Amino acid sequence: MATFVRRKYRKGYSYRATVRRQGFKPMVKSFDNITDAKRWARKLEREIDLGNLTDYSEASKLTLGDIIKRYEIEDKHKDRKDESIKSKIKNLLSDSISDINLLRLSSKHIAEYRDRVLKVWSPNTFNNHKSLLSVIIDTAITDWGIYIPYNPCKVIKRVAIPAARDRVLNLEEYERLLKACEVSKCIYLKSIVQFAIETTARQSEILKARREHVNWQNKTITFYDTKNGDSRIVALSEIAFHILKTLPVSVSGFLFPFKNRDHLNWHWYQALKKAEIDGLVFHDLRRTGISWLFDHKNLSVPEVQSMSGHRDPRVLLNIYTKLDPQRLVEKLA
Numbered sequence: 001m002a003t004f005v006r007r008k009y010r011k012g013y014s015y016r017a018t019v020r021r022q023g024f025k026p027m028v029k030s031f032d033n034i035t036d037a038k039r040w041a042r043k044l045e046r047e048i049d050l051g052n053l054t055d056y057s058e059a060s061k062l063t064l065g066d067i068i069k070r071y072e073i074e075d076k077h078k079d080r081k082d083e084s085i086k087s088k089i090k091n092l093l094s095d096s097i098s099d100i101n102l103l104r105l106s107s108k109h110i111a112e113y114r115d116r117v118l119k120v121w122s123p124n125t126f127n128n129h130k131s132l133l134s135v136i137i138d139t140a141i142t143d144w145g146i147y148i149p150y151n152p153c154k155v156i157k158r159v160a161i162p163a164a165r166d167r168v169l170n171l172e173e174y175e176r177l178l179k180a181c182e183v184s185k186c187i188y189l190k191s192i193v194q195f196a197i198e199t200t201a202r203q204s205e206i207l208k209a210r211r212e213h214v215n216w217q218n219k220t221i222t223f224y225d226t227k228n229g230d231s232r233i234v235a236l237s238e239i240a241f242h243i244l245k246t247l248p249v250s251v252s253g254f255l256f257p258f259k260n261r262d263h264l265n266w267h268w269y270q271a272l273k274k275a276e277i278d279g280l281v282f283h284d285l286r287r288t289g290i291s292w293l294f295d296h297k298n299l300s301v302p303e304v305q306s307m308s309g310h311r312d313p314r315v316l317l318n319i320y321t322k323l324d325p326q327r328l329v330e331k332l333a
Contacts, residue, residue, distance in 0.1 A: 002041035004034060017041045021048050025057065059148045064105055065098030067140045068133075076139055084227070088132050102140075102148055107155040114156065123159035130156065164318070165281075168288040169197075173277050180275035186267040191243050192256045193271075193285060198240035200289035200308045202227060203282050207264070209255045214244055223309075232309045290316070 005016045007030075017037040019027045027044060031037040068089055071077075077085050092098055097113045110130070117126055134153035140146040169177065181190035196206060205223040213222045215233075219241050224231045236244070250257035258264040268282055290308055293299045301313050310316040 002038070002045065004037055004041075006034075019044045019048075021045075058146050059103040060101065062102045062146065063098060064100050064102055065093055067102065067144075067146065068092055068098060068136055070144070071136045071139060076136075076143075084128075085132065088129050091129060092133060102146070105148070105152055107152040110152050110156045114159065118159065123161050127158045127161075130158070165284065165287070167279055167281075167284045168291050169277075169280070169284070173275070173280075174288075176275040177271060177277060180271040183274070184267055184271055187248065188256050188258070189267050189271060191247060192258075192264070193268075195240055195243050195256075196282070196285040197289040197292070198237045198243070199234050200286050200293065200304075201234065202286060203261065203264070206256060207254070207258060207261065210253045211249070211255060212253070214255075226309055228309065228311060230309070232306075234307055 001021075002017055002019045005018075007014045007016060012032075014030050014032060015034045015037040016028060016030045017040055019041050029037075029040060031040065072086070072089050095113065095117070097109055100109055110133075114126055114130070117129070121129075130153055134151060137148070137151045137153060141148065141151070177193065178190060181193055184190070192206060195201075196203070199206075199221070201209075201223060205226055208225065209221060209223060213224065214236075215221070219236045220233050221236055221240075221244075222231055222233050226232060244255065247255060256264075265282065272278075272280060286308070290304060293304045293307065299307075301316065305313055305316055308316060
């Protein structure tokens, strides 16, 4: 029901209209004449009756960062142990996009965010962050009843993913790289490079590995909280097992006690420069190891899959293998 109050001012009168309905906050607006006040009240009441009225007042008081923080606090993501979600949330909160008023957030802001981060991120990294941001906004709308006109993330298309990398080390490069690692100031560099190839493990998995994760009797290691959320047991080759037995024992308990990825990568790129190797990233050691398991050790797809942890063998074959056509010619001869 609408009520109207006439107020006297020095230059005349104003009329304040108030519409009250159960389930809605009182809506108030002032007008210069009673006709406009009644017209506004009738229109508002009709929109309420038709179910077309949406209250944007809460969204106008929040920033994008506010709902990102709430999403993290309430632990809304289905996989609560997924460390990558925490990392993505941290990245989103550190960017200026988190300061934008939620009601003003538009596809323009998402596009500017995309152009900004693609200067340092891969397309896939941006796509993953955009997907999480879209989920957070949908959660705010559906679970928390925070009304905004639309989800702007759904307007911006995913960035096309370039062709998968196929870079692997050849044996001559491998020897040069090991020699460069031997003269590095980092005593763990050569060991971690060899271990990465021998186990086909990801950099993040290796850096989280601890001595208690090694089964010294069975010659296996368990990698916990991997990229796909599972843990997996990996058989250790003679080289990998020898590396672990001869590693200096760190106080922290980590097998390879680097401060963080940046610490490891700094020494890594110094070794690449000394070895005069171009176009190689640490993750290429994983691809190299998988290719060598197929090419040099003749393991089957299920056997390699148990080492690498790939759920889909098609990804394993299409992206992470680089079989030498010349060797196939020799086998077919």
